[in-house]
Amino acid sequence: MSNTTLSKSKPIKVQKNKRFNPSMYLAYTFLIIVSGVWLIPVIFGITTSFRSQTEVVNEGFRLLPVNWIVDNYIAILENTSSAPILQWIWNSIFISTTHTLLVIVVISITGYGYTRMNFKGRDVLFFTLLAISFFPNVVNLIPSYKIIDTLGWVNTPWAMIVPGLAGMGNIFLVRQFMKGIPKELDESARVDGASDFVIFFRIILPLIKPVLIVCGLFSFVGSWNDFLWPVIVYTDVQKMPVTAGLLLLQDVYGNYRMIGQLMGSAILAIIPTLLLFLFAQKYFVQAIKLNAGIKG
Amino acid sequence: MKKINFSPIFFVGPHIVLFLVFILLPTIFGIYASFTKWNLVGDPVWVGLDNYRTILFNEDSTFYHQFYNGMKNTFLFVLISVPLMIIIPLLIAVALEHKEVKFKNLFQTLLYIPGLISISAASLIWSLIFNKQLGVVNNLFGSEAVWASTQPYAWITIIAITIWAGIGGNMIIYRASINGVSPDLYESAEIDGAGSFRKFLNITLPSIRFPLIFTLVMTTAGSFNVFAQPLMMTSGGPQQSTTVLMMYIRDLAFSHGQSIAGMASAMAVMLGLVILVISAIQYYLMNRNAV
Numbered sequence: 001m002s003n004t005t006l007s008k009s010k011p012i013k014v015q016k017n018k019r020f021n022p023s024m025y026l027a028y029t030f031l032i033i034v035s036g037v038w039l040i041p042v043i044f045g046i047t048t049s050f051r052s053q054t055e056v057v058n059e060g061f062r063l064l065p066v067n068w069i070v071d072n073y074i075a076i077l078e079n080t081s082s083a084p085i086l087q088w089i090w091n092s093i094f095i096s097t098t099h100t101l102l103v104i105v106v107i108s109i110t111g112y113g114y115t116r117m118n119f120k121g122r123d124v125l126f127f128t129l130l131a132i133s134f135f136p137n138v139v140n141l142i143p144s145y146k147i148i149d150t151l152g153w154v155n156t157p158w159a160m161i162v163p164g165l166a167g168m169g170n171i172f173l174v175r176q177f178m179k180g181i182p183k184e185l186d187e188s189a190r191v192d193g194a195s196d197f198v199i200f201f202r203i204i205l206p207l208i209k210p211v212l213i214v215c216g217l218f219s220f221v222g223s224w225n226d227f228l229w230p231v232i233v234y235t236d237v238q239k240m241p242v243t244a245g246l247l248l249l250q251d252v253y254g255n256y257r258m259i260g261q262l263m264g265s266a267i268l269a270i271i272p273t274l275l276l277f278l279f280a281q282k283y284f285v286q287a288i289k290l291n292a293g294i295k296g
Numbered sequence: 297m298k299k300i301n302f303s304p305i306f307f308v309g310p311h312i313v314l315f316l317v318f319i320l321l322p323t324i325f326g327i328y329a330s331f332t333k334w335n336l337v338g339d340p341v342w343v344g345l346d347n348y349r350t351i352l353f354n355e356d357s358t359f360y361h362q363f364y365n366g367m368k369n370t371f372l373f374v375l376i377s378v379p380l381m382i383i384i385p386l387l388i389a390v391a392l393e394h395k396e397v398k399f400k401n402l403f404q405t406l407l408y409i410p411g412l413i414s415i416s417a418a419s420l421i422w423s424l425i426f427n428k429q430l431g432v433v434n435n436l437f438g439s440e441a442v443w444a445s446t447q448p449y450a451w452i453t454i455i456a457i458t459i460w461a462g463i464g465g466n467m468i469i470y471r472a473s474i475n476g477v478s479p480d481l482y483e484s485a486e487i488d489g490a491g492s493f494r495k496f497l498n499i500t501l502p503s504i505r506f507p508l509i510f511t512l513v514m515t516t517a518g519s520f521n522v523f524a525q526p527l528m529m530t531s532g533g534p535q536q537s538t539t540v541l542m543m544y545i546r547d548l549a550f551s552h553g554q555s556i557a558g559m560a561s562a563m564a565v566m567l568g569l570v571i572l573v574i575s576a577i578q579y580y581l582m583n584r585n586a587v
Contacts, residue, residue: 041418136567
């Protein structure tokens with residue numbers, strides 16, 4: 001950009017800042033309205049969980065309770081037969097944590113194999129698997145159940161922990177990331193006589209930590225929020241994860257006869273992922289950008 | 297002389313086994329099952345194209361009506377939700393990337409968090425929002441609508457929760473890519489006297505074309521699998537007007553009565569083909585436009 005155009009543009013800019021700036025107010029108004037709308041359900045759910053059923057029915061719509069009560073939560077925790085919410089949350093924690101740890105093991109080892117090792121047909125194999133995995137997975141839904149059933153995994157955590165380990169998406173991301181690591185690093189180690197295992201653990205693994213964290217978080221939340229698959233593979237109320245459990249609640253709490261308990265259960269189910277997000281917010285943002293394959 | 301190196305097998309082998317058992321085998325079997333009569337327990341019996349003939353052409357069959365009704369409702373959902381899932385996050389991202397807007401991360405967090413809430417928990421809360429007597433919507437707007445069981449309200453509840461829960465990811469992608477557009481472009485446009493709208497149309501949109509099409513492909517493919525929102529919000533009603541194909545597939549294969557897994561597989565293959573064809577068209581457009 002030449003100097004003449006710059007000097008020309010300057011007076012215009014100053015004028016603009018002094019002037020009433022409608023676009024900024026427009027942006028703010030829009031953002032505040034949208035955020036408000038986005039918050040209302042959560043706030044309303046929380047406050048309703050602290051109201052008694054009689055208050056909900058008699059007082060009608062109010063944002064805040066007249067009397068704050070915790071009876072709903074006590075009732076929820078006492079109901080361990082038809083709606084064992086703590087058991088469900090624990091099931092979900094076990095499933096999602098185990099799944100995430102195994103995902104990290106599988107994708108780091110496999111990513112190493114496809115990036116740092118040389119063997120015949122390596123890239124052909126990788127891209128063949130990648131291409132197959134693009135096939136819409138609605139097609140393999142029913143046979144997947146049959147396989148899980150054959151393995152005796154229906155109503156066990158393994159039904160949700162293992163099948164997701166086969167996916168190619170995270171391996172693709174790890175591969176992309178590993179390709180950015182200079183070849184000289186492991187080549188010089190190899191010259192010194194280091195084996196693949198040593199190179200993997202000592203050199204590559206510490207360097208790919210960021211992408212593993214990102215994939216791990218995504219796997220955790222994905223597994224935690226999965227709905228269709230757990231609804232299919234779990235029939236035992238005590239064994240199911242929390243997303244599948246909540247589907248039963250509309251019946252358990254008699255279609256809004258116990259609205260406070262219904263809301264309280266939903267709120268309890270939200271807390272674990274929310275906490276995870278608050279601790280790892282920046283990784284989530286990275287994860288989305290990375291998942292999109294777009295550099296920010 | 298050549299030494300065989302077994303370590304690649306150790307590094308990629310375990311995943312290949314997982315891939316064969318949990319992706320390749322079930323995919324092939326799913327296609328095979330669509331040509332069979334199968335109850336999920338016994339052996340599939342080959343019936344050729346019978347299932348496809350039934351769901352596509354046999355007007356006397358309930359499966360025919362389920363298939364077309366499910367397909368119609370799925371398409372309806374995709375057609376309404378996908379444009380909103382692109383446009384709303386884009387508008388939010390543009391507003392967030394406005395130079396003078398502060399608290400960007402606070403706004404972003406608020407709008408992203410619903411995506412972390414499982415759809416079943418979100419549905420319980422949103423059912424309260426749309427509750428006839430107690431809900432925010434009817435009380436705020438003085439409406440008398442019975443949301444879940446009359447149309448078009450049933451669709452509105454499903455779309456509302458979908459957008460509420462789903463815009464976060466796309467929003468962050470757009471924010472990142474708008475952020476990456478060179479400020480020089482905007483400056484020179486300003487010199488030419490372009491207003492905010494012109495700048496958005498002539499600079500922002502063309503610059504973020506790739507992420508736009510990318511999110512379009514991903515959002516569309518994802519939306520065809522819609523299942524949880526109609527199940528939780530409307531149970532597919534009223535009169536099956538929100539029963540999507542995924543719900544029929546699950547019911548036919550896994551309901552408490554006799555499993556009709558072969559027929560369900562045929563429907564699943566048809567849905568898979570639709571997703572594949574539409575994604576392929578979108579990818580083609582993406583590659584043609586990516587320079």
